[in-house]
Amino acid sequence: MGSLGSLRTRAVAAVAAAGALALVVGCSSSDDSVTGGGKEDGKTTITMGLYGVMGIKETGLLEQYEKENPDVDIKAEIAGDEQTYYTALQTRLAAGKGLKDIQGIEIGRAKEITETQADKFADFSEMSGTDHFLPWKESQISTEDGKVLGLGTDIGPMAVCYRKDYFEKAGLPTDREEVAKLWEGDWTKYVEVGRTFKKDFKGGDVAYMDAASGLFNAMVYGYPEQYYDDKGELIYDTNPAVKEAWNLAADAGEEGLSAKLRQFQPGWDPGLANGTFATAVCPAWMLSHISEKAGAANKGKWDVAKAPKGANWGGSFLGVVEQSPVKEEAKKLVAWLTAPEQQAHIFKEIGNIPSSLQALESADVKSAKSEYFSDAPIGQIFGAAAQEIPDKQVLGRKDGTIKDTFSQGLALVEQGTSRDEAWKTTTERIEKAVG
Numbered sequence: 001m002g003s004l005g006s007l008r009t010r011a012v013a014a015v016a017a018a019g020a021l022a023l024v025v026g027c028s029s030s031d032d033s034v035t036g037g038g039k040e041d042g043k044t045t046i047t048m049g050l051y052g053v054m055g056i057k058e059t060g061l062l063e064q065y066e067k068e069n070p071d072v073d074i075k076a077e078i079a080g081d082e083q084t085y086y087t088a089l090q091t092r093l094a095a096g097k098g099l100k101d102i103q104g105i106e107i108g109r110a111k112e113i114t115e116t117q118a119d120k121f122a123d124f125s126e127m128s129g130t131d132h133f134l135p136w137k138e139s140q141i142s143t144e145d146g147k148v149l150g151l152g153t154d155i156g157p158m159a160v161c162y163r164k165d166y167f168e169k170a171g172l173p174t175d176r177e178e179v180a181k182l183w184e185g186d187w188t189k190y191v192e193v194g195r196t197f198k199k200d201f202k203g204g205d206v207a208y209m210d211a212a213s214g215l216f217n218a219m220v221y222g223y224p225e226q227y228y229d230d231k232g233e234l235i236y237d238t239n240p241a242v243k244e245a246w247n248l249a250a251d252a253g254e255e256g257l258s259a260k261l262r263q264f265q266p267g268w269d270p271g272l273a274n275g276t277f278a279t280a281v282c283p284a285w286m287l288s289h290i291s292e293k294a295g296a297a298n299k300g301k302w303d304v305a306k307a308p309k310g311a312n313w314g315g316s317f318l319g320v321v322e323q324s325p326v327k328e329e330a331k332k333l334v335a336w337l338t339a340p341e342q343q344a345h346i347f348k349e350i351g352n353i354p355s356s357l358q359a360l361e362s363a364d365v366k367s368a369k370s371e372y373f374s375d376a377p378i379g380q381i382f383g384a385a386a387q388e389i390p391d392k393q394v395l396g397r398k399d400g401t402i403k404d405t406f407s408q409g410l411a412l413v414e415q416g417t418s419r420d421e422a423w424k425t426t427t428e429r430i431e432k433a434v435g
Contacts, residue, residue: 036099037075037100037325039326043071044072045073045075046073046101046326047100049077049085049099049100049104050077050078051080051081051085051104052080054154055153055154055349056153057076058350059345059350083400085104086106086109099323099324101321101324102318103320104153104317104319105141105150105317105318106400107140107314107315108399109400110395111395111396111397113319114143115232116397118147120321120322122320122321122331123149124331124335125146125147129335129339130148132340132358133356133357134357134386136389136390136392137152138152140393140395152315152317152356153317153318154316154354154355155312156283156284156353157283157353157383157385158307158311158385159382160183160190160281160306161279161287161290161302161303161304162179162278162279163278164301164302164303164374166203170197170202170278176305176376177305180305180306183308187219191215191251194208194209195257197257198257206276206277207257207259207260207277207278208258208279209257209258209259210261211268211407211410211414212410212414213406213407214262214280214281216249217403218281218311219244219245219309219311220311222241222311223241223390224391225394226241226399227398227399228394228396232397234434236402249410250413254419259276260414261277263280268293275298282304284385287370290302291372291373300374303373303376304370307385310385310387310389310390315355320334343359344359345364347368348364348365351370353365353382360383360387361383365383366380397434398433402433409429
């Protein structure tokens with residue numbers, strides 16, 4: 001895993017450039033057609049619309065597929081920002097043009113796709129060789145009548161990333177197994193450790209955690225139901241799991257345990273580089289970002305410990321547009337890209353945890369370590385965490401929007417607003433956003 005940091009840096013730079021270009025020029029000629037792919041002179045062109053660092057292009061898999069299938073040419077367009085990407089995808093689905101043959105789908109959008117756009121995506125339910133996924137992963141992209149609108153890429157099992165040097169300065173254990181025991185089985189214990197850290201830390205102005213919203217997300221995603229029930233009804237304002245997470249996260253915010261730096265928002269990256277907080281709740285896919293932004297100066301200072309409880313935060317799918325002129329070829333490519341061998345390859349290169357049960361059990365995944373994170377056995381830690389994710393994962397149409405709104409609400413608490421007033425503001429904003 002020693003190459004993970006440098007590869008991720010190059011990948012992020014490439015993605016940013018590609019995303020900027022995509023946002024400026026759109027899909028060029030493909031905007032006038034259903035999709036950008038097709039067949040000509042014995043050559044099949046397959047187009048892909050992706051976002052972020054999904055590992056599909058960055059790890060050389062597309063080049064490998066083209067080499068093994070010389071009659072196939074793959075053109076991948078990558079947007080750096082998923083929210084911008086999804087807004088454009090919705091527009092193109094409504095218009096019926098400008099679509100790629102293969103489109104990435106983020107987990108927070110899956111329910112909206114299955115409920116409102118099922119007729120726009122091809123069905124994978126009868127495709128052979130696609131029975132290796134975690135059962136709950138496939139259910140997230142399935143319609144009520146049994147259509148499977150895509151195949152899973154990664155998942156987001158949870159751990160806690162922590163600074164060993166800061167824990168030592170607070171008189172806390174530094175060994176990852178001993179650290180995990182401090183908060184084993186209960187997120188309340190994680191906050192209690194934060195209180196000890198704040199009281200005993202000797203080494204300057206360092207917060208215990210990056211943001212209260214990270215804790216909130218980790219807690220909420222450990223339950224089968226979060227913002228919607230299995231009938232599709234909104235329960236964010238009555239679900240005890242949400243209120244429990246809100247109150248504990250608000251405790252952390254009110255007590256000054258956080259650096260008030262929301263993940264992936266302005267200030268968080270400099271916070272990593274400058275070492276302004278000691279812990280961050282981290283899904284597997286976040287490790288590469290931390291190692292890149294914290295930089296070489298902090299290599300070996302970070303480690304990874306088991307989270308108090310299992311949860312899934314994040315993950316994606318690849319879907320094929322129903323009207324694609326190369327639908328069958330695109331489905332074959334998606335099946336290959338999400339096969340156990342390719343998922344294990346992506347994990348080995350950049351650390352994205354597979355959604356394939358077979359890949360999770362492979363030697364490449366189980367034996368993987370992260371040099372940046374003090375040689376933490378991330379394959380074992382995140383592989384075990386993946387097995388603890390609740391089998392039932394209920395998604396709703398506006399999960400992503402609701403999550404972001406709760407994060408904004410907890411930021412208000414960190415800035416001094418009472419938790420009751422912040423809750424009122426948050427629920428009003430959600431009502432306005434989801435209708």
